[in-house]
Amino acid sequence: MHLVSSNASGWNAIVDVLRGRKIVVLTGAGCSTESGIPDYRGPETKRRARNPIKIGEFLRSEEGRRKYWARAAVGWRKFDSKRPNPAHEALAVLEKTGHVLGVITQNVDRLHQYAGSRRVVELHGALSEVRCLECGDITSRNALQAKLMKLNPHFARLRDIQMAPDGDAEVPESLVSDFDVPSCNRCGGPLKPNVVFFGESVPRRVLDDALELYGEAEALLVIGTSLAVFSGLRFVRKAAAEGMPVVMMNLGHPERGFDCVTHFWDQAAGESLPRLVDDLLV
Numbered sequence: 001m002h003l004v005s006s007n008a009s010g011w012n013a014i015v016d017v018l019r020g021r022k023i024v025v026l027t028g029a030g031c032s033t034e035s036g037i038p039d040y041r042g043p044e045t046k047r048r049a050r051n052p053i054k055i056g057e058f059l060r061s062e063e064g065r066r067k068y069w070a071r072a073a074v075g076w077r078k079f080d081s082k083r084p085n086p087a088h089e090a091l092a093v094l095e096k097t098g099h100v101l102g103v104i105t106q107n108v109d110r111l112h113q114y115a116g117s118r119r120v121v122e123l124h125g126a127l128s129e130v131r132c133l134e135c136g137d138i139t140s141r142n143a144l145q146a147k148l149m150k151l152n153p154h155f156a157r158l159r160d161i162q163m164a165p166d167g168d169a170e171v172p173e174s175l176v177s178d179f180d181v182p183s184c185n186r187c188g189g190p191l192k193p194n195v196v197f198f199g200e201s202v203p204r205r206v207l208d209d210a211l212e213l214y215g216e217a218e219a220l221l222v223i224g225t226s227l228a229v230f231s232g233l234r235f236v237r238k239a240a241a242e243g244m245p246v247v248m249m250n251l252g253h254p255e256r257g258f259d260c261v262t263h264f265w266d267q268a269a270g271e272s273l274p275r276l277v278d279d280l281l282v
């Protein structure tokens with residue numbers, strides 16, 4: 001049954017189905033748009049075509065990595081300044097009160113943890129970490145940022161550059177070509193943000209953590225995702241196949257998986273989730 005509505009009976013049905021059930025939450029970029037981080041396929045962003053770097057280009061060529069890090073050097077400043085919004089805060093409250101068991105997120109912004117969520121599985125990793133492709137050493141993105149700026153001081157002065165999703169930015173080609181890219185402190189190997197790129201799959205260990213959390217759920221609450229990417233879609237399909245309630249709160253219908261949704265609510269997560277807290281806590 002789809003309750004595609006914004007009326008009181010639709011909302012009450014959602015509260016009823018979530019009340020008393022152990023909830024696992026699946027989030028996507030739409031959970032962070034109200035923090036000022038653009039999504040890929042939302043009402044505002046769908047029309048703007050983007051071409052994020054793919055894993056093959058990044059791994060194959062130094063040029064690909066130079067392009068990535070030049071753009072990320074600019075994008076990071078804005079990305080790192082973003083703070084949790086009422087949607088993240090509401091999910092953290094619901095975990096503290098025992099309504100939510102944990103969050104499986106497709107986001108790479110760590111905003112769930114910054115809001116106080118404790119059990120978070122990051123399907124696509126986190127931009128705040130950097131990994132060496134040779135020795136696997138994990139270091140902090142902020143430490144790398146300091147190094148990037150030291151090597152490329154003219155980049156520290158760049159202003160008014162348009163922020164793209166996931167810490168990317170539109171940097172003119174002319175500035176990319178002479179960008180100096182640092183390598184691993186330990187072994188000199190190439191560095192990669194510790195995130196899953198387009199064309200990569202979720203690491204097995206992370207998927208196992210997500211499946212373990214999902215396995216404890218009695219209801220799946222899906223927030224702000226187009227479900228275009230299989231990493232998130234897989235949980236919605238699994239829940240539907242197992243007859244689990246799937247409550248989705250999203251601006252507009254998702255691109256895939258809508259047939260798996262049992263209850264749908266079309267509203268910004270920063271409004272719907274605080275309201276859910278109010279209603280579940282009475």
Ligand SMILES: NC(=O)c1ccc[n+]([C@@H]2O[C@H](COP(=O)([O-])OP(=O)(O)OC[C@H]3O[C@@H](n4cnc5c(N)ncnc54)[C@H](O)[C@@H]3O)[C@@H](O)[C@H]2O)c1
Pocket residue numbers: 027028029030031032033034037038039040041042043106107108109124165166223224225226227228229232249250251252253254255267268269270
């Ligand atoms: N914040 C981030 O970390 C971030 C941002 C952009 C992209 N990404 C990456 O790109 C992929 C994008 O896929 P996706 O499905 O997560 O996002 P998406 O961009 O494909 O879809 C976002 C969905 O959220 C909806 N939405 C937008 N604002 C909303 C709001 N305030 N409340 C409720 N719904 C809202 C949109 O209408 C859309 O359906 C992810 O896998 C992620 O790794 C991450």
Ligand SMILES: [Zn+2]
Pocket residue numbers: 132133134135136137184185186187188189
């Ligand atoms: Zn290394």
